[in-house]
Amino acid sequence: MSEIKLAAETRTEFGKGAARRIRRAHQIPAVMYGHGTEPVHITLPGHDTMMALKHANALLTIELDGKKHLALAKDVQRDAIKPVIDHVDLVVVKKGEKVTVDVQVHVTGDAAPETVVTVEQQTVQLEAEATHLPESIEVSVEGAVAGTQIHASDLVLPSGTSLVTDAEHLIVNISQAITAEALEAELAEAEAEAGIEHEEAGEAAEGEAAAEGETEAAAEGTDEA
Known part of the structure; x- marks a missing residue:
């Protein structure tokens, strides 16, 4: 700029x-x-x-x-x-001098359906001339499937810049979105490990019926009195 x-x-x-x-x-x-x-x-x-x-x-x-x-x-x-x-x-x-700066990672595009895009590192360090510093660096995830990982070495760097960040650093991770069924199963497993028990629907209904019966009996007794 x-x-x-x-x-x-x-x-x-x-x-x-x-x-x-x-x-x-x-x-x-x-x-x-x-x-x-x-x-x-x-x-x-x-x-x-x-x-x-x-x-x-x-x-x-x-x-x-x-x-x-x-x-x-x-x-x-x-x-x-x-x-x-x-x-x-x-x-x-000074003009012509090389400096190291943090550059924002900007994700573009849409990954494959039922995936989650996680930006693991918001910025990367680049070396560039002081008079030609990039504001951001674009990372496309268009069509990326679950399991895709974008490392610093995969980035397309702006002209005249070089990577300072470790090339092996994970920048963007694409994972499989968890389904409602899988989430419910995980929750049930966690509750079981914690010793949390839930009443069965039938038992709960029987309990409610018994409570209603006791209430009605008490009301009848009051009327007779």
Whole structure:
């Protein structure tokens, strides 16, 4: 994807109080570091940064004091309740430099009927040029039958990338969907192992009839009295 430009300002205030003031001003506190330089504390525009970071592995152009720095979001701290970003760690990168990033696995297609598709690993690590980072990698399960397993080595990688994740790692597993009969049998077996017993339908009916008879007899006795 194309570079996203963000206008940053140098930050001179620190601590929780300063961070709250920055966020109230619709900005985000951040720190930028990398390539042997001292960490630089900055503020970023709140809305523009949130929109930019909706894209995975977004390449950011940070404009600070008349200079431009290419950077990637290394760590994004989000509020546990509100849809806001509390803090961002940025790592400076150079054009042509190779970096390792986590790339989201996106499953496409429909597997064979009566199967269950389980994504065992949500992301894979790829190495790619900093200026050509993929947002996601597609894995097709179209028509896949039960027993199919897709490992990292089976992935079709985006051009210019190489796999960092262990090639043997299981990414997607296709298993047979359990039928209602099989589920009922498993439940019955589990209950038997736990010593849980159920009344037979006939016994339950006899018990109900006996209880009704006792109720009627008691009612008759009351009327006679």
